[in-house]
Amino acid sequence: MVVFEKPHALTDAPLHYCPGCTHGIIHRLVAEAIDELGIEGKTIGIAPVGCAVMAYDYFACDMIEAAHGRAPAVATGAKRANPDNIVFSYQGDGDLASIGTAETVHAAARNENITVIFVNNAIYGMTGGQMAPTSLPGQVTQTSPYGRDPKVCGYPVKVCEMLAQLDGPEYLERVAVNSVANVRAAKKAIRKAFQNQIDGKGFSLVEVISACPTNWGKTPQEALKWIDEAMIPYYPLGVYKDRSKEAAQ
């Protein structure tokens, strides 16, 4: 009996991501959630600008490519026009937390009934490793060769904490994909984010701490370790908002 195979909601196209990039794991978790909930035929995905720009080649559902950062706005339109469809956006930190901050915050404030998968790898991957709004203080990138200095560049944006201040969003959780246990927890969170939309509960965002071995200048193994040592202490994992759970208590 097959206990693990490639999910049906992923196409056979080989992923273009670098070796050890955990985008592939997150793609798979989204596809597994789509498979398990049986929603492949009515799901619409919104691809971002960034490394995942070609996600439309990899997901077997309908996909739309949004302008940089505008995925939550496009998702809002798609969902309002087709309320029976399941709409998710898949965005990186340069897309969602920088140029798309306004769209993200307001989609959350309106409690749009969409699912957002936010991949946070603390760097601009596709353009060659520049400092992102989520880069850690002291982190060396192409545009912060002496380490990010908060006096000059400000402090990182903690998206889950920021959105948790709003009354709008239904569900916010931060997970990581650097170990088997964390990947299992991430899968549960992503599935719940889709289930919330099916149940009509509203805006669900899952922030996934992801590795970028190439632009961090590390091996895939070192990159996963760095998530444990540097990323998770700054971006603590956990549920930041779960309104239906709060209401039940």
Added chain:
Amino acid sequence: MAKVTFATDTCKGCGLCVDACPKGLLQLSKEKINKKGHHPAEITNQDECVGCASCAIMCPDCVITVER
């Protein structure tokens, strides 16, 4: 009996599966080179595999299929 198979040509040789195996059964091939030019992952001792799928869970490229 558990069995793992690798879609060797899509493997990028990142080695995340090698570290994920709780029994240390996987390695990156020392002799083989795949279409992409990477040393693909392979199993050293199929008989000892328990089919926990930890390797497949950590594989970013869905290279691994696990049967039990």
